[in-house]
Amino acid sequence: MGKRILVTGGAGFIGSHLCxxxxxxxxxxxxxxxxxxxxxxxxxxxxxxxxxxxxxxxVTEPFYMEADQIYNLACPASPIHYQHDPIKTxxxxxxxxxxxxxxxxxxxxxxxxxxxxxxxxxxKVHPQTEDYYGNVNPIGLRACYDEGKRAAETLFFNxxxxxxxxxxxxxxxxxxxxxxxxxxxxVVSNFIVQALGNxxxxxxxxxxxxxxxxxVKDLVEGMAAVMDCxxxxxxxxxxxxxxxxxSMLSLAEKIIEMTGASSKIxxxxxxxxxxxxxxPDIRKIKDAVGWEPKVGLExxxxxxxxxxxxxxx
Ligand code: NAD
Ligand code: UDP
Numbered sequence: 039m040g041k042r043i044l045v046t047g048g049a050g051f052i053g054s055h056l057c058x059x060x061x062x063x064x065x066x067x068x069x070x071x072x073x074x075x076x077x078x079x080x081x082x083x084x085x086x087x088x089x090x091x092x093x094x095x096x097v098t099e100p101f102y103m104e105a106d107q108i109y110n111l112a113c114p115a116s117p118i119h120y121q122h123d124p125i126k127t128x129x130x131x132x133x134x135x136x137x138x139x140x141x142x143x144x145x146x147x148x149x150x151x152x153x154x155x156x157x158x159x160x161x162k163v164h165p166q167t168e169d170y171y172g173n174v175n176p177i178g179l180r181a182c183y184d185e186g187k188r189a190a191e192t193l194f195f196n197x198x199x200x201x202x203x204x205x206x207x208x209x210x211x212x213x214x215x216x217x218x219x220x221x222x223x224x225v226v227s228n229f230i231v232q233a234l235g236n237x238x239x240x241x242x243x244x245x246x247x248x249x250x251x252x253x254v255k256d257l258v259e260g261m262a263a264v265m266d267c268x269x270x271x272x273x274x275x276x277x278x279x280x281x282x283x284x285s286m287l288s289l290a291e292k293i294i295e296m297t298g299a300s301s302k303i304x305x306x307x308x309x310x311x312x313x314x315x316x317x318p319d320i321r322k323i324k325d326a327v328g329w330e331p332k333v334g335l336e337x338x339x340x341x342x343x344x345x346x347x348x349x350x351x
Contacts, residue, residue: 039064039066039089040063040065041065041066041107042065042104042106042107043065043066043105043108044068044103044107045057045067045108045109046070046108046110046111046112046134046138047076047113047152048067048069048071048076048081048092048111049069049073049076049077049081049092050071050076050080050115051115051213051215051217051219051254052115052210052213052254052258053080053109053111054076054081055215055217055254056111056258056261056262057081057084057090058084059258061089063262065089066089067084067089067090067091068093069090069091069092070093071094071112072096072112073094074114074119075114075115075116075219077219078092097110097112097130097133097134098126098129098130098133098134099137101138101141102141105145105147106145106147106148107148107265108142109150109261110134110138110152110190111152113134113152113183113187115154115183116223116224117180117183117223117224118223119222120180120183121180121182121183124179124181128182128185129186131183131187131189132186132190134190135189135190139193142197143197143203147204148204148205148265149194149203149206150205151190151191151194151205152261153191153207153209153275154184154187154209154210155210155211155318156180156183156184156187157174157184157188158170158172158173158313158316159172159175159184159311159313160173160175160312160314161173161313164315165281165283165319167319168209168274174188175311178310178311179310180310191207194207195207205273206264206272207273207274207275208260208264209274209277209278209318211249211250211278211317212252213251213252213257213279214254214339215254215255215338215345216254216342217254218342220349225286226251226289227346228240229293230346231346231350232301233297234299234343234346236299236301237301238301239290239293239294239301239302239303239304240306241287241290241303241304241305241306242305242309242312243286243305243307243308243312244305245285245287245290246286247286247308247312247313248285248286248314248315248316248317249284249286249289249316250279250280250281250318251280251335252278252279252280253280253337253338256331256332257279260327260329263327264276267326269326269327271326274322276322276326277318277322277323278318278320278323278329279318279331280331280335281317283315284335287303290303291303292336292339293343296336296340296343297343
């Protein structure tokens with residue numbers, strides 16, 4: 039039998055793909071989730087596997103279970119969801135990290151934090167390298183998430199220095215793919231759902247802001263590669279994402295073309311503190327474990343469009 043692995047936030051979008059992959063590698067997986075944004079449907083196909091266990095638990099409360107590895111993903115990731123209860127979002131990041139680090143220390147488990155490109159805020163360095171400290175508004179609407187994730191990184195590195203915890207920190211850039219929530223407001227799911235319904239495509243601002251989108255299957259490969267690497271200096275932080283950068287207007291046009299929709303593009307107000315551009319420099323993770331994304335945007339979008347069509351249209 040493989041390892042005993044805890045995945046917090048395992049019923050969410052990324053977590054569900056990660057649980058599936060870890061089970062395929064013959065591990066025992068314990069998925070811990072409070073179902074705030076996660077769904078049982080995301081892990082329904084795994085429920086019959088005797089090596090999979092689903093536990094309803096909120097990571098703001100302590101949790102006790104033996105594990106060899108912990109992937110800490112619990113935290114709402116879309117701006118609509120994390121701004122719904124901003125105090126709870128910060129608690130989830132900070133207390134969740136604290137509780138899982140305590141567990142890792144107790145059982146000498148290796149622990150990986152799903153951090154985010156949002157630690158760079160609205161970046162003044164482009165593409166973003168790991169040594170950039172970022173440009174975050176500490177009192178803005180996104181701060182509950184950004185500062186929560188920054189504090190979690192601080193805790194991870196303090197546990198590493200103070201208690202020699204075996205940590206891995208990954209800064210994840212925008213991810214997309216099957217199992218994204220239908221209506222959590224993230225751009226890829228929004229545009230696809232609008233296009234499949236032949237509704238207006240809502241571009242915020244002038245649509246010239248950029249993001250770099252990584253397909254979820256590439257992402258979970260990279261997460262597991264970093265977790266399983268025994269090398270020295272594997273604490274990170276490592277950027278993980280696809281450096282192919284695209285403007286939101288071009289993304290809207292691409293999705294209209296790929297779906298054959300009759301949708302029109304309409305412009306809406308840009309949300310506060312919306313980063314102007316974002317693109318990861320991924321040399322560090324490539325040098326460490328040889329990971330780089332393989333799935334291009336069109337191929338990943340095709341699979342994602344197919345998923346939304348099958349599930350909801
Ligand atoms: P998601 O919202 O689909 O998944 C988050 C999961 O955490 C959900 O299942 C939710 O129910 C669970 N959760 C939330 N609060 C919890 C709590 N207090 N206790 C227990 N479970 C809780 O989001 P996702 O896109 O799958 O993101 C997963 C992780 O990756 C998050 O930590 C997010 O910050 C990080 N991340 C995601 C992206 C992205 O583009 N999707 C980018 C950067 C970082
Ligand atoms: N966006 C948009 N239309 C939408 C949803 C989002 O133009 O219907 C824009 C949003 O303003 C941002 C980008 O798409 O500039 C990515 O937004 P998302 O919420 O997916 O991720 P994040 O801003 O956290 O990177």
